Amino acid sequence: MTKDRLVDSPIHIIKSNNVHDTTTTTTRINNDVLPDNHTNAVDTNAADEEEEEEDVGLSALEVEFRDMMLQFTRYSERDIASVSAPRYRALYQGVAAGALEPDVLRAFGVLYQDIYSLRIAGRMIFRHLQHVMEQSIETRHHEEQSILAASASASNNNNNNNSTGLTLADIDTGRTIFSLFTLVIHPSSSSSRDPIEEPAEEWTLSQLVDSGIIAMTAELLGYNDNDDGNDDVHPILHMLDPEDRKRLDFENFMTGLHRCAQAFTTKECNISCILDQMLHRMQEIVANNNNNNNNNNNNDKNNSFSRVGRSSSREQKYSDRYDHMLTTFGEWENGMATTATTNNAKQNDSRRWLVLRGCFTGAKNPKVANALKIVYTDYTALRVAGDLIFKLMTKVMKKKQ
Secondary structure, three states, rough: OOOOOOOOOOOOOEEEOOOOOOOOOOOOHHHOOOOOOOOOOOOHHHHHHHHHHHHOOOOOOHHHHHHHHHHHOOOHHHHHHHOOOHEEEEEEHHHHHHHHHHHHHHHHHHHHOHHHHHHHHHHHHHHHHHHHHHHHHHHHHHHHHHHHHHHHHHOOOOOOOOOOOOHHHHHHHHHHHHHHHHHHHHHHHHOOOOOOOOOEEEEEEEHHOOOOHHHHHHHHHHHHHHHOOOOOOOHHHHHHHHOOOOOOEEEHHHHHHHHHHHHHHHHHHHHHHHHHHHHHHHHHHHHHHHHHHHHHHHHHHHHHHOEEOOOHHHHHHHHHHHHHHHHHHHHHHOOOOOOOOOOOOHHOOOOOHHHHHHHHHHHHHHHHHHHHHHHHOOOOOHHHHHHHHHHHHHHHHHHHH
């Protein structure tokens, strides 16, 4: 196997003797920008490690990388849906999608072995995402048990023969609805940049009223507020919040909605029916908000990462840079002759060409491209690595031309 490392000279590296020990391993990049005389960042031992283990097939780093990627494919749709932050969900979906694309998997494997800073950052993010998923699944199980028990008890105590308890499918639908509240109450948050900022775990009743969510719920339940003499206090609020907490978390939202459904719905339109209709309505609202945001962004491009009280120029710069790279990969692929990567076997098998093919494939996969954009705009180490990779791929294309 040809050992052609992606890059030739190392940046300043302080590393422990154990390649898997990240507690005492750091990579210095002056001011988070690659210096002009150190444009090639690499772990110089990566190829040697691979060569030492060539006789047994995959190197230790390749096995480590593939094991991490495999972990993301084991998360079910329900697991990913239980993660509250939208951008985290996009990361899980994107990594899982990349693991199913052979070209992307090979390209990421090469990069993971050859670029030391990328490998260290990848390990840190992997551990963090593992922790987030474990917490999300644990929280979901607790919520499900509490909601199922509460709805079953309420159904047993209700005299309405049409009353039924909630199912796991109902809870899954409700969780999707609740996650969309963020995009309805704060429409601009759909472009929020920082994945560390979790969406609200509970909402005030005033937010739900002002956003129109309560009115929509009343409409779907068939409640006519003209029958009530008090326009200031919606009766449905009392059922959603019987303890007058003035706030709703997901668990209280589901049990409260179940109480409302028991009072207002019929056998032909039960809680499952209401949840399906609410999800459809919420998706329409979010789609309309996104269209409005896109129109506003076309008029004022600097608003695409806008957030109240925070400058967006830097975020927008990173977003634009990533979009340019994505577009360039598409142009390169379209401009290449169909035989450009098939006539020369040695060239095809080189590590640079493996990475280039992975870039072409990843750029065409929306989930992969979206996940890569998130890490590029949010994580400095990965942004620096991304810029380096693009420079290297540019050199590959120039040699071809």
